[in-house]
Amino acid sequence: MDISTSYGTLGGPNITIRELSKKHIRFILSDTDLSVANSLRRVMIAEVPTVAIDMVEIETNTTVLADEFLAHRLGMVPIDSRDVEKLRYTRDCTCSQYCPECSVELTLHVKCTEDRTKEVTSRDLVSSNPSFVPVLQDKHDSGILLVKLRKGHELKLKCIAKKGVAKEHAKWSPVSGVSFEYDPYNKLRHTQYWFEETEEEWPLSKNASEEEAPDPNARKY
Structure with a gap:
């Protein structure tokens, strides 16, 4: 089911739900730090009773x-x-x-x-x-x-x-896996190859639609 519902407070993190089904959920977390996103991922895996x-x-x-x-x-x-x-x-x-x-x-x-x-x-x-x-x-x-x-x-x-909870044993984990992406356009150059073409070595995901595409003429570091 494709939906778009936002939750958040003024000046705080925002969550926008994109997909929700019995088997999975996909959402956008914005207006927060990367450390918070990773903390949320770890809590969902190991701290939910x-x-x-x-x-x-x-x-x-x-x-x-x-x-x-x-x-x-x-x-x-x-x-x-x-x-x-x-x-x-x-x-x-x-x-x-x-x-x-x-x-x-x-x-x-x-x-x-x-x-x-x-x-x-x-x-x-x-x-x-x-x-x-x-x-x-x-x-x-x-x-x-x-x-x-x-x-x-x-x-x-x-x-x-x-x-x-799953930090005691994996049988209590409510999820099979939780992942997140924070740089779909590879602006931070995560790969270490001497030759780097974004579309070939770093294919765009659905999350790229949530960000503005980088300027192809901008200087690359």
Whole structure:
């Protein structure tokens, strides 16, 4: 979706949203320092709290994958964290280990009884709190593949999802990557080649439309 909405205060940073969808956002940050842009990028990666599976208790596992392998896959399943502020950090909770105030319990029990392969996905996880469920794109999304079962294989486990930030572990990161561009015309000459043609060695991006093109007759340093 292409939109153009600006947010900011008089004399402060301005944010203009250019694209917004379920998977990504593109915006223009202006009237501020480069250090602020980089700080914002780092905060989005490592400081935004989310909910992720932190503990896995496996009761039955006769699949081809080891317990540790399954636990790692489960930890990377994205959990809807729009209501994350309703949960406490475990370190701030008064419970001994975990409770509904600081965690969410998800269970999974799947057994293959047919002669064909059965896929177990994040959709098979049942959450104790409807506000915190595995992320799905839509009702037709089958979920993230966790393991495949053959006839007779069974997987039964319980997961405890907790609130955290990515500087503790990457599983709590709300984004896959955050980047920014601040010199689309390469006015600062970032490349080190003896021969430098902007369009060949530094192709223009969409962000070039946000700036005035440099004077081709201006002196180059």
